[in-house]
Amino acid sequence: MDRVQGMSPGCFYARSDSKQALSPWEAFNAFDSDDNGYLGAAELYGALRWLAVPNLTPSDVVDVLETADFNCDGLADYKEYLQFLYRTELVEEVLDAEEGDTKKQPHIEPYGAEILREFISKRSKEKMQREQDERLKRATYAKAMDIKVFEEELQANMDRQGGPNPTVNENSCEYLFTKNDRPLRLVGTGTTKFNTVLSIDLKEHERQLLNKPKCPLGHRVESTWNY
Numbered sequence: 025m026d027r028v029q030g031m032s033p034g035c036f037y038a039r040s041d042s043k044q045a046l047s048p049w050e051a052f053n054a055f056d057s058d059d060n061g062y063l064g065a066a067e068l069y070g071a072l073r074w075l076a077v078p079n080l081t082p083s084d085v086v087d088v089l090e091t092a093d094f095n096c097d098g099l100a101d102y103k104e105y106l107q108f109l110y111r112t113e114l115v116e117e118v119l120d121a122e123e124g125d126t127k128k129q130p131h132i133e134p135y136g137a138e139i140l141r142e143f144i145s146k147r148s149k150e151k152m153q154r155e156q157d158e159r160l161k162r163a164t165y166a167k168a169m170d171i172k173v174f175e176e177e178l179q180a181n182m183d184r185q186g187g188p189n190p191t192v193n194e195n196s197c198e199y200l201f202t203k204n205d206r207p208l209r210l211v212g213t214g215t216t217k218f219n220t221v222l223s224i225d226l227k228e229h230e231r232q233l234l235n236k237p238k239c240p241l242g243h244r245v246e247s248t249w250n251y
Contacts, residue, residue, distance in 0.1 A: 046129060048109060052102050054129035062099035065089050065144065066134035074132045082136065082143040174209070181208050 046054065055063055055071040063071070069085045077084070092100040092108035100108070181188045189207045190199040199207045 048106060049102070050129045052105055054132050057131040057134050062101050063089075063092075063105065064099055064134070065140040066137035067132075068100070069140060070132050070135040073135055082139055085136075085140060086144060086147065177208060 051071075052063070053059075055067050057067055057070070065085060068089050069080075069082070072080055072085060072088070088108075089098075089100060092104050094104050094107060178192060181190075190197050199210075201207070
């Protein structure tokens with residue numbers, strides 16, 4: 025990649041057999057073998073081979089295309105081609121200078137379409153695998169940090185006023201909801217009143233239950249409670 029990028033922009037101007045220099049527009053049209061206004065990987069490979077880039081590999085070609093493909097659509101249009109060759113501020117000057125130039129050049133044959141397709145597919149899979157590994161690594165780290173924070177919270181929970189909640193034993197973890205405090209990491213849904221004093225008279229509540237319900241068969245009604 026460095027070898028190809030390190031060449032001067034002038035070497036990307038296609039040269040005819042007579043060594044006559046071509047403008048960037050003429051060179052682009054020569055490289056664009058199907059006249060669709062874009063350079064694909066195989067067209068770029070053919071162009072770089074025609075320019076006699078030494079020790080050229082499919083990896084070099086894909087690197088150049090990815091560098092020139094600013095909008096990441098897998099192709100390089102003429103403006104992207106110029107942005108790759110020139111500094112951004114010079115691109116408009118080149119476009120203005122070539123306005124109205126419709127001269128066509130003989131096409132350079134594309135090269136290595138199947139090889140490049142396999143290479144791009146392999147690189148894409150490797151990229152996806154790296155991203156998946158990175159996501160897994162971040163998730164594992166986040167889980168480890170959460171466990172560490174929870175252990176610290178449990179340790180601080182031991183010193184809570186009124187005793188720990190939950191109470192962690194060897195084989196169990198008991199959460200109490202009768203205290204006027206939320207258990208550790210409790211996330212309430214709906215209306216909760218753990219932050220205010222709960223004033224429920226259980227004796228009065230029991231009397232109300234015994235007075236109101238009636239069993240049609242005359243069975244005795246018993247009041248129980250649990251949490």
